[in-house]
Amino acid sequence: MPFVPKTVMDxxxxxxxxxxxxxxxxxxxxxxxKVDLTDASLESLLNLEVTSASRKEQKISETTSAVYVxxxxxxxxxxxxxxxEVLRLAPGLSVARISGNTWAITARGFTDRFSNKLxxxxxxxxxxxxxxxxxxxxxxxxxxxxVERIEVIRGPGATMWGANAVNGVINVITKDSASTKGxxxxxxxxxxxxxxxxxxxxxxxxxxxxxRIYSRYTDRAPLFNSDGSRGVDSxxxxxxxxxxxxxxxxxxxxxxxxxxxxxxxxxxxxFATTPPYNFVYSARTPVSGGNAVAHWExxxxxxxxxxxxxxxxxxxxxxxRVNVHERSMGIDLQYHFALxxxxxxxxxxxxxxxxxxxxxxNLVSFDPERWHGSLYNAxxxxxxxxxxxxxxxAGIKAEYQTFGGFAPEPNLRLLWKLSTRSSMWAAASRAVxxxxxxxxxIVASLAAVPxxxxxxxxVTLFGGPNGIxxxxxxxxxxxxxxxxxxxxxxxxGFYNRYHNLRTEEPGQPYPSGSTPSYTVIRLTFAxxxxxxxxxxEASATLRLTSLWKLTGAYTQLWMNLHPYSTxxxxxxxxxxxxxxHHQFQVHSAxxxxxxxxxxxxxxxxxxxADLAVARYTRVDANLSRQFGESLSIGVFLQNAxxxxxxxxxxxxxxxxxxxxxxxxxxxxWRY
Numbered sequence: 001m002p003f004v005p006k007t008v009m010d011x012x013x014x015x016x017x018x019x020x021x022x023x024x025x026x027x028x029x030x031x032x033x034k035v036d037l038t039d040a041s042l043e044s045l046l047n048l049e050v051t052s053a054s055r056k057e058q059k060i061s062e063t064t065s066a067v068y069v070x071x072x073x074x075x076x077x078x079x080x081x082x083x084x085e086v087l088r089l090a091p092g093l094s095v096a097r098i099s100g101n102t103w104a105i106t107a108r109g110f111t112d113r114f115s116n117k118l119x120x121x122x123x124x125x126x127x128x129x130x131x132x133x134x135x136x137x138x139x140x141x142x143x144x145x146x147v148e149r150i151e152v153i154r155g156p157g158a159t160m161w162g163a164n165a166v167n168g169v170i171n172v173i174t175k176d177s178a179s180t181k182g183x184x185x186x187x188x189x190x191x192x193x194x195x196x197x198x199x200x201x202x203x204x205x206x207x208x209x210x211x212r213i214y215s216r217y218t219d220r221a222p223l224f225n226s227d228g229s230r231g232v233d234s235x236x237x238x239x240x241x242x243x244x245x246x247x248x249x250x251x252x253x254x255x256x257x258x259x260x261x262x263x264x265x266x267x268x269x270x271f272a273t274t275p276p277y278n279f280v281y282s283a284r285t286p287v288s289g290g291n292a293v294a295h296w297e298x299x300x301x302x303x304x305x306x307x308x309x310x311x312x313x314x315x316x317x318x319x320x321r322v323n324v325h326e327r328s329m330g331i332d333l334q335y336h337f338a339l340x341x342x343x344x345x346x347x348x349x350x351x352x353x354x355x356x357x358x359x360x361x362n363l364v365s366f367d368p369e370r371w372h373g374s375l376y377n378a379x380x381x382x383x384x385x386x387x388x389x390x391x392x393x394a395g396i397k398a399e400y401q402t403f404g405g406f407a408p409e410p411n412l413r414l415l416w417k418l419s420t421r422s423s424m425w426a427a428a429s430r431a432v433x434x435x436x437x438x439x440x441x442i443v444a445s446l447a448a449v450p451x452x453x454x455x456x457x458x459v460t461l462f463g464g465p466n467g468i469x470x471x472x473x474x475x476x477x478x479x480x481x482x483x484x485x486x487x488x489x490x491x492x493g494f495y496n497r498y499h500n501l502r503t504e505e506p507g508q509p510y511p512s513g514s515t516p517s518y519t520v521i522r523l524t525f526a527x528x529x530x531x532x533x534x535x536x537e538a539s540a541t542l543r544l545t546s547l548w549k550l551t552g553a554y555t556q557l558w559m560n561l562h563p564y565s566t567x568x569x570x571x572x573x574x575x576x577x578x579x580x581h582h583q584f585q586v587h588s589a590x591x592x593x594x595x596x597x598x599x600x601x602x603x604x605x606x607x608x609a610d611l612a613v614a615r616y617t618r619v620d621a622n623l624s625r626q627f628g629e630s631l632s633i634g635v636f637l638q639n640a641x642x643x644x645x646x647x648x649x650x651x652x653x654x655x656x657x658x659x660x661x662x663x664x665x666x667x668x669w670r671y
Contacts, residue, residue, distance in 0.1 A: 052121075052151040052171040054381070054393070055160045056336055056346065064393055064413035064425040065157070066092065066478055066492040066537060070150040072175075077589050077599040079622040079636040081193050081664075083172060084137045086144065088603060089587075091553035092154035092168070092492070092537040094579050096608075096648040099657040100223045100233030101138040101264040104578075104648050107154045107168030108494065109533045109559050111578045113651045117166035117433050117470075119157065123174055123256070124332070125293050125311045128164055130354045130373070131324055133436035138264055139287055139315070140172075141237050143198045143216050145184060145668075148175040154537060155494060156474045158409035158431035159395045162350070162377050166431040166472050167496075176254075177202055177245045178210040183671045190636075190664020195219040208248045215240040222265070223657035224644045231657045232282045237262030250299045259290035267655035268320065269447075270363060273456045273518045277448040280655055281320075289315040303338035321653060322364040325357045330375075342385040349378040356437065363653075366441045367463075373402030389417040404434035404469040422481040429474045435467035439502065439525050449521065457519040458512070461504060464525035473497045488541045495534045500527035501561065503569035529572055531561035547591045555583040580606030580615070595626040597634075611649035617641060624666075632668045637661075 049057040053065040060067055068090045080086045084103045088095045094111050096104045106115035114134025120127050122142070127135055150172050157165035180202040188196035195217070202212030217238050222231040241258030268283045291313040299305040310331040317324050334348030355372035358365070381395030396410040411429035418424060440463040449457040478492040507522035535557040542550045559576040563569050584604040591597055600621040607615040619641050624634030639645070644658040 048149075050151050051173075052153055052157070052169055053160075054346075054383075055334060055348070061423065061480060061482070062391075062415065064415050064427055064478075066154040066476060066494070068092070068152045068154070068490075068539065070152065072148060075144050075147060075150075077587075077597070077622075078601065079599070079620055079634075079638065081144070081188060081196055083140050083142060083144070083147075083150075086150065087152070087170070088585075090150075090152040091539045091583075091585075092555050093152065094583070096605075097223075097657075097659050098648045098651055099266050099654055100220060100231065101235045101266065102651075102654050103137040104651065105135070105137065106579065107152075108496065108535070109167065109557060109579050110575060111648075113654060114438075116436070117164065117472075118168050118170065119161055119165040120170045120172075121161075122172045123293060124171065124295070124309055125291065125313070126328075126330075126352075127313075129315075129326065129436075130328070131326060131356050131358065131437045133164070133433070133438060136287075136315070136317070138235065138237070139260060139262075139289070141216065141218060141239060141260070142172065142174070143186075143200065143214055145186060145198060146174050146180065146200070146212075146214065148173050148179075154492065155427070155476050156411065156429035156431040156472060159379060159381060159397045159411040159429065162397060162399055162409070163375070163401060163404070163407065163432055163434040163469075166433050166470070174243070174256075176210075177212040177243045180212045181210065184668070186666070186668040188664050188666045190662060192221050192223075192638075192660065192662035193218070193664050194221050205244060205246075209244060209246040211242060211244040213240075213242045218262075224660050226646070226658060228644070231267065233264075233266035233657055235262065235264045237264075252297045254295040255293070257290065257292040261286075261288040263287070266657075269650065269653050269655060271445060271448040271458065273448060273458070273516055275450075277450050277456070283320040285320070286318045287316065289313070303344070304336060306333075306335045308333050320363075321361055322366070323359040326354075327356065328352065328354045339382070344383045345381065347378070347380045349376075351376055358437075360443070362445060364442065364444045366437065367443060368441065371437055371441065375399065375401045391415045399432075401434045403436065403440060403467065404432070407432040407434070407469055421483065422479070424477070424479050426477045427475070429472075429476075431472045431474065433470040433472075435469065439463055439467045440465060442525075446523075448518075455519065457509065457521050459521045459523065461523045462525070464527075467525060468500055468527050470501050470527065471499045473499075486543045490539045491536070492538075493534075493536045496532060498529075498531050498533070498561075501529040501531060501572070502526070503528045503563060503567050503572045506568050526567070526569075528564040528567035528569065529561055530564065531559060531573075531576075533557065533559040549589045550586065551589075552586040553584070557581060574610045576610070578608060578610060580608060582606040597624050597626075598622075605647075608648070613646050613649055616645050616647070630670050634666045635663070636666065637663050 048060055053063045053067050070089050074089055075086050087093050092107055094106050098104055102113055104111045104113050106118050110117050114132040116133035120135045153169040157169040161169055184200040186198040198216045200214040205211045220235045222234040225231050239260035243256040246253045264285045267280050270281050271278050293311045295309040297307045312329045315326045330352035332350040336346040339345050352375040357370050377397055377399035379397035383393050385391050393413040398408055400406045409430050413427040415425045442463045444461045446459045474496045476494045481489045503526050504523045505526045507524055509519050509521050512518050512520050537555050539553040561573040561576055587601045589599050603618040605616055618639055620638045622634055622636040626632045639661045644660040646658045648656055650656050
């Protein structure tokens with residue numbers, strides 16, 4: 001690689017980053033102030049109750065899963081402005097930005113724009129697309145001020161949450177409207193986030209209720225091409241909604257709704273049977289949609305209760321390759337109760353209905369264009385206290401889906417409290433990733449291949465009509481330790497065995513039968529690959545003083561995939577190089593005199609070997625101040641070390657961009 005002289009901006013930003021980090025590790029900077037870093041001690045954070053691991057409130061210290069909670073304070077101090085960016089804070093997740101509005105996010109391997117083994121929810125409502133087996137991260141644009149916490153479960157969660165909770169579960173939990181009373185106005189202006197504006201108002205509703213309404217507008221600048229020129233992947237997005245909460249006696253009810261619309265620009269890949277054959281073009285993708293959720297809970301006693309949730313979602317995406325209009329609805333019921341003094345049981349059932357209308361082009365189409373399907377499941381789980389220090393959890397879910405058929409998903413978990421400060425846990429689980437609409441019905445023309453004789457072939461991918469579910473047998477163990485109120489440690493190790501993984505099997509070429517004629521090189525989805533993944537995750541928190549906190553995390557992942565003997569696929573096994581083997585991050589949070597805050601972070605991500613993406617180190621820093629109880633102002637520097645860098649490669653027809661260094665100013669007013 002040729003030497004490129006550093007610009008003055010490079011030098012200044014590197015110097016600023018060094019100063020920021022030096023300042024972050026200087027104890028002199030935090031002297032003589034009486035403001036605590038946070039109201040939450042390390043002990044209270046470990047005793048924070050989460051719901052995503054077992055679908056009931058449970059202290060982190062007592063969970064038998066690899067759980068990490070991103071709190072509202074973590075979000076505010078990070079300086080991130082979107083949900084995908086915030087997920088960088090969680091150990092065990094691989095978060096890579098593909099372009100200005102597309103992401104590849106996964107847990108424990110198999111990264112893709114539509115990572116199909118990670119279940120994502122917002123307040124328990126799934127945002128997993130049954131068409132493409134993944135999440136459209138660009139439309140998950142919540143006001144981050146309304147997020148109470150994000151619970152990240154690494155590892156299988158299928159017994160509780162069902163199909164596709166294979167390698168992990170993410171549940172974004174928003175605040176109760178009773179905690180967001182009053183007015184809030186927030187605005188961001190910067191080099192990349194050109195304008196992010198949020199307006200929110202909340203108030204009491206009668207004697208026992210409350211509500212909030214909000215509107216959010218985002219305008220993000222395009223990123224950069226590999227040659228240093230400005231790209232075209234800008235975006236504009238407008239959303240709005242409301243939430244109401246009532247609590248009366250033993251009952252609580254929540255009703256929320258949201259609507260959105262926007263446009264996402266970017267480069268996409270195309271082809272033709274005449275020169276230049278394969279090319280890149282600029283495309284605009286309008287999106288619109290909305291959702292509604294209703295949740296009711298009744299507590300019959302201290303040890304029993306019923307919860308029912310129903311939702312409806314509509315998403316419309318007018319892509320230049322295929323226009324997809326998705327609809328889904330569902331109802332979930334769960335009931336927990338005590339069985340004597342040493343057992344706590346839970347059972348539940350769910351019904352989900354999904355459908356879409358996919359209007360294709362010569363690049364991507366679905367056969368048939370319209371589809372609808374159903375999912376049914378029921379589960380039972382029992383927590384048994386064997387002794388004062390030992391608890392065992394056993395459960396199973398039985399699930400049936402239109403694609404994939406019937407699937408049992410059991411788990412067995414053990415918690416052993418070694419002392420009042422430490423505990424160990426172990427788990428064995430089975431999970432499935434059911435086939436999607438894409439797996440069985442897609443027809444995607446991927447590329448044109450010209451020959452010397454002037455003929456042209458087109459590589460075309462077809463869905464497999466006999467698709468079956470991918471399966472995982474996962475084994476995990478973990479250790480947690482807390483030393484008084486100054487230090488905590490969380491370690492996890494895992495070993496996963498996969499079967500029936502998706503492959504692309506070549507078929508016999510045949511003439512297209514169209515004019516002009518070309519040869520179709522056929523690839524068909526099948527399930528003819530197996531493999532293993534293993535690794536570990538560690539996170540730690542160190543409170544140096546009451547005003548200075550350090551947190552860090554390390555992730556290691558190794559994968560080995562191999563096609564079955566009947567497979568002719570030569571490319572899918574290379575997915576092992578789509579995720580980094582090593583990731584590391586460290587965060588420093590300091591409270592300064594006169595209500596100033598200084599936060600800095602460093603992230604290291606290993607190279608993606610098969611995608612030719614180099615390893616990189618990212619440094620962020622921000623400085624903010626609170627004026628009274630109403631106004632706060634902050635300046636945020638991101639990606640300080642390098643002018644721009646790539647995090648991922650071209651994926652699913654989207655041309656990758658390079659993420660630049662950026663800076664922005666944020667003002668927040670509350671009343």
